[in-house]
Amino acid sequence: xSIDENTAARVAKLARIKVEPEHLPALAAEFxxxxxxxxxxxxxxxxxxxxxxxxxPQRLKRxxxxxxxxxxxxxxxxxxxxxxxxxxxxxKVVE
Amino acid sequence: MTALNTLGLAEARxxxxxxxxxxxxxxxxxxxxIEGAGTLNAFVHNTPDIARAQARAAxxxxxxxxxxxxxxxPIGIKDLFCTKGVPSQxxxxxxxxFLPEYESTITQQLFSSGxxxxxxxxxxxxxxxxxxxxxxxxxxVNPWKVDERKLTPGGSSGxxxxxxxxxLCLAATGTDTGGSIRQPAAFVxxxxxxxxxxxxxxxxxxxxxxxxxxxxxxxxxxxxxxxxLEAMCGHDPKDSTSADLxxxxxxxxxxxxxxxxxxxIPREYRMDGMPEEIExxxxxxxxxxxxxxxxxxxxxxxxxxxxLPAYYVIAPAEASSNLARYDGVRYGHRxxxxxxxxxxxxxxxxxxxxxxxxxxxxxMIGTYVLSAGFYDAYYNRARKVRTLIKKDFEDVFAQGVDAxxxxxxxxxxxxxxxxxxxxxQMYLNDVFTVxxxxxxxxxxxxxxxxxxxxxxxGLQLIGRPWEEGDxxxxxxxxEARAGFVAKPQKWW
Numbered sequence: 295x296s297i298d299e300n301t302a303a304r305v306a307k308l309a310r311i312k313v314e315p316e317h318l319p320a321l322a323a324e325f326x327x328x329x330x331x332x333x334x335x336x337x338x339x340x341x342x343x344x345x346x347x348x349x350x351p352q353r354l355k356r357x358x359x360x361x362x363x364x365x366x367x368x369x370x371x372x373x374x375x376x377x378x379x380x381x382x383x384x385x386k387v388v389e
Numbered sequence: 390m391t392a393l394n395t396l397g398l399a400e401a402r403x404x405x406x407x408x409x410x411x412x413x414x415x416x417x418x419x420x421x422x423i424e425g426a427g428t429l430n431a432f433v434h435n436t437p438d439i440a441r442a443q444a445r446a447a448x449x450x451x452x453x454x455x456x457x458x459x460x461x462x463p464i465g466i467k468d469l470f471c472t473k474g475v476p477s478q479x480x481x482x483x484x485x486x487f488l489p490e491y492e493s494t495i496t497q498q499l500f501s502s503g504x505x506x507x508x509x510x511x512x513x514x515x516x517x518x519x520x521x522x523x524x525x526x527x528x529x530v531n532p533w534k535v536d537e538r539k540l541t542p543g544g545s546s547g548x549x550x551x552x553x554x555x556x557l558c559l560a561a562t563g564t565d566t567g568g569s570i571r572q573p574a575a576f577v578x579x580x581x582x583x584x585x586x587x588x589x590x591x592x593x594x595x596x597x598x599x600x601x602x603x604x605x606x607x608x609x610x611x612x613x614x615x616x617x618l619e620a621m622c623g624h625d626p627k628d629s630t631s632a633d634l635x636x637x638x639x640x641x642x643x644x645x646x647x648x649x650x651x652x653x654i655p656r657e658y659r660m661d662g663m664p665e666e667i668e669x670x671x672x673x674x675x676x677x678x679x680x681x682x683x684x685x686x687x688x689x690x691x692x693x694x695x696x697l698p699a700y701y702v703i704a705p706a707e708a709s710s711n712l713a714r715y716d717g718v719r720y721g722h723r724x725x726x727x728x729x730x731x732x733x734x735x736x737x738x739x740x741x742x743x744x745x746x747x748x749x750x751x752x753m754i755g756t757y758v759l760s761a762g763f764y765d766a767y768y769n770r771a772r773k774v775r776t777l778i779k780k781d782f783e784d785v786f787a788q789g790v791d792a793x794x795x796x797x798x799x800x801x802x803x804x805x806x807x808x809x810x811x812x813x814q815m816y817l818n819d820v821f822t823v824x825x826x827x828x829x830x831x832x833x834x835x836x837x838x839x840x841x842x843x844x845x846x847g848l849q850l851i852g853r854p855w856e857e858g859d860x861x862x863x864x865x866x867x868e869a870r871a872g873f874v875a876k877p878q879k880w881w
């Protein structure tokens with residue numbers, strides 16, 4: 295499986311990372327090196343093996359479905375690059 | 390009298406309780422050392438005011454007869470831990486200016502136990518790296534030096550390793566996703582333990598790969614590791630994977646008696662091209678444990694070879710999901726936008742500016758292996774291989790093996806800039822440690838000798854799940870026989 299520049303551009307888009315067109319060939323080459331290393335996994339016989347979901351066999355704890363936290367608007371917004379009138383501010387999303 | 394900053398946790402604790410020294414004195418000694426060690430670039434955010442206030446409070450507690458395990462002991466905190474009101478950037482530009490409104494569970498537990506925070510420690514960006522060269526703060530430097538080159542302290546907990554080895558603090562926190570506590574500990578000649586997955590709460594620790602990440606202590610001795618690990622462990626309702634198990638008294642487990650313990654030597658860890666010195670050290674370790682009365686057995690962990698490639702599917706996949714939160718909206722860096730830029734451009738520019746090259750690479754690899762059409766071939770296959778890796782360990786533990794002895798790293802510390810060109814070559818640093826994260830087991834690196842150039846080398850012991858006490862005791866017996874006392878000569 296070889297990754298070309300178009301695939302590299304598509305992955306960058308999916309990951310929401312801007313990559314300049316002139317950097318795409320080098321990026322594709324790096325992907326190919328890493329995926330070549332990962333390719334070894336195809337040698338392993340995994341027939342009938344369950345994919346791991348949890349490394350320690352434990353049942354996730356449950357708790358009563360009730361509000362335990364909240365009303366911390368100021369602290370939630372304290373680190374925002376742009377917060378106005380109690381909201382996170384972003385560029386226009388809907389025309 | 391010994392310089393106070395060179396003390397370990399146990400010695401300092403005993404001196405504090407006897408009234409021979411105060412926490413303020415210990416803390417000032419460390420703060421002075423940190424001031425003079427800028428070249429090492431280990432501490433990246435100093436918190437002298439917090440440290441002095443915590444030290445005064447600790448002295449008052451000790452005076453009042455209330456001295457919990459870590460009371461008055463000055464330590465460093467890896468930048469990955471969120472500390473309230475103190476920069477917590479995970480070594481990344483994207484978290485520039487972020488001041489957490491909350492305290493991570495682990496740092497909170499350490500502070501409740503009386504620990505003193507000297508500052509935040511350098512690390513690879515988002516803990517992705519094995520040489521501390523991907524940090525936004527620049528490289529951390531190994532205090533060990535044998536020629537004109539500056540050496541890496543390893544990674545990702547490179548600042549923690551450098552600071553403890555250079556006696557800038559008594560101990561430090563680290564985190565370990567594929568070897569990030571044990572590899573740097575080995576590179577600087579200190580002890581580092583990664584506990585069983587679920588022992589330490591991950592709440593408030595910036596996430597890299599959630600199914601692999603565990604925090605642990607990096608210390609000057611096995612006894613210190615036992616003391617600090619106990620203060621860090623425990624159930625936390627805020628981390629759904631945190632184990633609701635009692636935390637034993639780890640220090641009390643240190644009897645040094647390992648007679649009749651079965652130690653496994655996995656044949657698959659004998660790698661092609663492994664330096665003779667590593668091979669020789671491994672043989673010596675085996676002899677030391679046999680000398681302590683352990684039974685040494687050869688074992689097989691057949692899927693070892695596939696641990697690293699499976700890791701480089703699973704860890705980037707989880708990272709790509711975890712790091713999706715850095716969108717320039719809620720915290721940290723946001724790119725300056727130009728006329729007409731919409732929200733997609735904001736995301737793309739922010740993440741391109743905020744993430745370094747290695748982080749971008751891993752996020753995109755993770756995106757690829759999770760994308761439609763490749764999910765089964767890569768991600769699901771890697772998770773199946775992970776099941777097999779874990780089963781390898783379960784099989785040998787079922788045969789009565791108590792612990793497994795391996796080298797900690799495939800080499801001694803290398804020069805900064807010598808291995809950064811080829812990402813896959815860099816990944817091989819974790820070849821002996823990554824299996825342990827994949828299987829969720831506890832693992833400890835113990836300094837065991839010096840190479841021909843005089844650089845430290847470490848051995849790794851891997852234990853049964855939840856049996857950190859037993860593992861620490863085996864490490865204690867190994868430490869006693871290895872008798873590693875070498876220290877770096879001060880040049881910084």
